[in-house]
Amino acid sequence: MLRSCTAGLRSIWALRGRREGAPRLSTDLQPARRLFSTEKVIHKDWALPNPSWSKDLKLLFDQFMKKCEDGSWERLPSYKRRSTQESEDFTTYFLDPKLGEEERLSQAQLFTRGFEDGLGFEYVIFKNNDEKRTVCLFQGGPYLQGVPGLLHGGAMATMIDIALGSCTGGAVMTANLNINFKRPVPLCSVVVINSQLDKLEGRKLFLSCNVRSVDEKTLYSEATGLFIKVDPEKRST
Numbered sequence: 108m109l110r111s112c113t114a115g116l117r118s119i120w121a122l123r124g125r126r127e128g129a130p131r132l133s134t135d136l137q138p139a140r141r142l143f144s145t146e147k148v149i150h151k152d153w154a155l156p157n158p159s160w161s162k163d164l165k166l167l168f169d170q171f172m173k174k175c176e177d178g179s180w181e182r183l184p185s186y187k188r189r190s191t192q193e194s195e196d197f198t199t200y201f202l203d204p205k206l207g208e209e210e211r212l213s214q215a216q217l218f219t220r221g222f223e224d225g226l227g228f229e230y231v232i233f234k235n236n237d238e239k240r241t242v243c244l245f246q247g248g249p250y251l252q253g254v255p256g257l258l259h260g261g262a263m264a265t266m267i268d269i270a271l272g273s274c275t276g277g278a279v280m281t282a283n284l285n286i287n288f289k290r291p292v293p294l295c296s297v298v299v300i301n302s303q304l305d306k307l308e309g310r311k312l313f314l315s316c317n318v319r320s321v322d323e324k325t326l327y328s329e330a331t332g333l334f335i336k337v338d339p340e341k342r343s344t
């Protein structure tokens with residue numbers, strides 16, 4: 108398992124024409140000021156295949172793209188930064204403009220998209236609006252290691268949070284997340300997270316998901332989550 112991961116890393120570096128050595132995160136490849144400016148970087152959709160994607164991930168991606176053709180499923184785009192509208196929903200809720208936090212937060216980005224291709228979180232989410240469910244295809248890269256050769260449980264929890272959150276379709280906060288880790292996930296493997304909205308009660312959304320191997324034979328985790336729609340009348344901090 109570790110050998111295949113090392114091979115994966117080598118091919119990732121080779122693809123970039125980089126000599127072997129410690130790989131660097133995207134943030135230290137560029138001058139800090141580029142974080143503020145390059146519009147192209149900000150608006151790139153990261154939920155699309157790149158050369159680090161395994162055969163399994165590409166195959167599943169193609170299968171779900173086919174399902175999107177009749178409109179029953181949609182692929183959710185994924186950006187490093189939230190759209191202006193989304194940011195506004197949260198900004199009015201959490202930020203006090205007097206504190207001058209806006210400038211610092213202009214650097215903020217979704218941490219799952221902060222790694223170079225293939226090293227961290229590679230994922231795409233497909234949503235079926237009628238059935239109120241999503242399918243997240245996730246390949247956890249070598250920088251997400253916990254126990255040697257295995258995906259860190261916190262990385263899995265992060266993806267579960269995002270997968271459940273993608274079922275809510277609005278400005279929500281995770282209030283509660285319960286995860287049963289049933290089997291360890293091999294690093295660099297692909298897993299499928301099936302999430303669904305179970306119940307809606309006022310501002311409370313109750314969701315659940317399971318994480319399985321591509322062949323569906325291994326159940327890695329099961330989880331439930333409670334998400335709360337943010338109340339713009341309230342300030343949380």
Ligand SMILES: CC/C=C\C/C=C\C/C=C\CCCCCCCC(=O)SCCNC(=O)CCNC(=O)[C@H](O)C(C)(C)COP(=O)(O)OP(=O)(O)OC[C@H]1O[C@@H](n2cnc3c(N)ncnc32)[C@H](O)[C@@H]1OP(=O)(O)O
Pocket residue numbers: 183185268269272273274275276277278279280281282283309310311333335336337338341343
């Ligand atoms: C999020 C996804 C969004 C979009 C998806 C789209 C695309 C997906 C792709 C990328 C998206 C990236 C997603 C990233 C996901 C990240 C999500 C997070 O990590 S959020 C950060 C972690 N969570 C927090 O920091 C939350 C901290 N807590 C709070 O801010 C507040 O407690 C709260 C949860 C906002 C609730 O506070 P409120 O004052 O608004 O409501 P309350 O009156 O307290 O409660 C309302 C209602 O809910 C019940 N409740 C609240 N918390 C819990 C709980 N932990 N357990 C059980 N019940 C809870 C409370 O009892 C009330 O119930 P009621 O009395 O029956 O109304």
